[in-house]
Amino acid sequence: xxxxxxxxxxxxxxxxxxxxxxxxxxxxxxxxxxxxxxxxxxxxxxxxxxxxxxxxxxxxxxxxxxxxxxxxxxxxxxxxxxxxxxxxxxxxxxxxxxxxxxxxxxxxxxxxxxxxxxxxxxxxxxxxxxxxxxxxxxxxxxxxxxxxxxxxxxxxxxxxxxxxxxxxxxxxxxxxxxxxxxxxxxxxxxxxxxxxxxxxxxxxxxxxxxxxxxxxxxxxxxxxxxxxxxxxxxxxxxxxxxxxxxxxxxxxxxxxxxxxxxxxxxxxxxxxxxxxxxxxxxxxxxxxxxxxxxxxxxxxxxxxxxxxxxxxxxxxxxxxxxxxxxxxxxxxxxxxxxxxxxxxxxxxxxxxxxxxxxxxxxxxxxxx
Numbered sequence: 001x002x003x004x005x006x007x008x009x010x011x012x013x014x015x016x017x018x019x020x021x022x023x024x025x026x027x028x029x030x031x032x033x034x035x036x037x038x039x040x041x042x043x044x045x046x047x048x049x050x051x052x053x054x055x056x057x058x059x060x061x062x063x064x065x066x067x068x069x070x071x072x073x074x075x076x077x078x079x080x081x082x083x084x085x086x087x088x089x090x091x092x093x094x095x096x097x098x099x100x101x102x103x104x105x106x107x108x109x110x111x112x113x114x115x116x117x118x119x120x121x122x123x124x125x126x127x128x129x130x131x132x133x134x135x136x137x138x139x140x141x142x143x144x145x146x147x148x149x150x151x152x153x154x155x156x157x158x159x160x161x162x163x164x165x166x167x168x169x170x171x172x173x174x175x176x177x178x179x180x181x182x183x184x185x186x187x188x189x190x191x192x193x194x195x196x197x198x199x200x201x202x203x204x205x206x207x208x209x210x211x212x213x214x215x216x217x218x219x220x221x222x223x224x225x226x227x228x229x230x231x232x233x234x235x236x237x238x239x240x241x242x243x244x245x246x247x248x249x250x251x252x253x254x255x256x257x258x259x260x261x262x263x264x265x266x267x268x269x270x271x272x273x274x275x276x277x278x279x280x281x282x283x284x285x286x287x288x289x290x291x292x293x294x295x296x297x298x299x300x301x302x303x304x305x306x307x308x309x310x311x312x313x314x315x316x317x318x319x320x321x322x323x324x325x326x327x328x329x330x331x332x333x334x335x336x337x338x339x340x341x342x343x344x345x346x347x348x349x350x351x352x353x354x355x356x357x358x359x360x361x362x363x364x365x366x367x368x
Contacts, residue, residue: 032098033072036065036091038347047100054236054243054271056350058338060089061112062247062275062304065099069238069354071173073103075245075273076113077120080308080340084218088341097123103172106130107247108185109137109229112308118142121152128152129172131182132160133229158182158232164256177237179266183259184250185231186278186288192253195287196328201321203306206313213312213341235266241354244269244296247305249289251280263295270359271352272298272333275305276318286318290325293333299358301333302350307340315339 025047033042033049036057041050049055051070059065060080066073074096081088093116104126106114114134118141121128128138135154142152157168157180166182191197233246244266252259276289293301303322306315316339326332336349343349 028098029100032095036345037067054352055347057345057347061308068236069175072099072101074101075105076107076247077116078112081215081219083216087216088213089344100124101126104128105234106134108231109134109226111224111226113247114226119145122146128154131158131230132156137229165259165262167262179235181233181262183231183233184255185228185248186250186280188279189251189254191283199285199321199324201318203310203314203317209312238354241359242267242269244272246274248275249278249292251288260295269296269298271300272296273302273304276303277305286322286325290329294329294331298333300336302336311340
């Protein structure tokens with residue numbers, strides 16, 4: 001009897017040790033996460049990303065790889081030029097798959113934002129989040145990749161045909177609250193008489209970047225496709241910290257002024273990552289992204305999408321016009337300016353501690 005009790009207790013002890021021992025992650029997952037989020041932020045055995053930080057890594061255009069309370073997600077899925085090997089952008093589609101994201105958030109469905117969302121969802125099992133139209137498109141792309149009958153999990157947080165300003169609040173990941181607001185895509189409008197018409201953007205590519213990173217054959221092998229399907233702005237909240245991301249900045253003043261009230265009604269934004277390039281740039285400069293910043297009043301603003309069409313180091317030419325545009329509205333966030341291709345996959349530029357007391361302030365440093 002004593003021997004039987006000893007055997008049972010020993011077995012229970014072994015099972016208890018096994019049950020609490022953290023799993024060893026696939027080496028490809030560990031390697032990809034260390035490359036994208038920084039080796040110091042990733043457990044080399046489990047591949048888990050530290051849960052006490054919000055970490056962003058710029059993949060190009062408006063795509064960010066993000067770790068939010070340890071949850072690895074993709075905000076858009078586009079890699080500019082999409083080389084078969086790391087080159088202009090130092091990552092590949094295979095590495096985004098190796099990150100093993102739990103969710104893929106789609107801002108809108110154009111090819112330079114969501115062209116590989118279906119494939120990534122099939123290869124990883126990630127849940128896609130977007131409008132009902134985004135889900136329909138992504139399911140179609142998933143079948144095109146995996147064959148007829150291939151299914152993916154897609155959550156439509158904005159119903160089909162919803163009007164700008166429609167808002168949904170959900171908890172899609174443990175410890176992270178998510179709000180989604182439908183807004184409008186960038187579009188050209190007549191010159192706004194209220195803004196300074198002399199504040200123009202004159203992007204000039206850096207010849208050195210062109211010589212160092214000439215596009216290889218893989219950059220031309222992918223067909224542009226995809227419909228907008230509605231544009232969505234997302235806010236992710238961890239405790240008192242809020243990250244807001246949008247991959248387009250539309251002319252809300254002319255097309256949907258009511259959206260400004262929806263943006264102001266969100267909990268205070270601490271970090272805003274938003275597109276600055278758009279179709280309204282030729283006639284109204286950077287007015288539209290500046291108006292988004294003014295409405296959200298973040299403490300930190302990170303520019304996106306200024307490396308597409310105007311690229312190869314020309315992103316820094318947007319900074320001075322953006323500062324002037326923000327001054328017009330009385331907004332003064334701290335700018336965390338990114339320049340291609342030097343700032344791709346540099347998580348040290350965008351690592352935030354949600355526990356910092358400064359995030360508990362009611363608003364950013366200044367808004368009009």
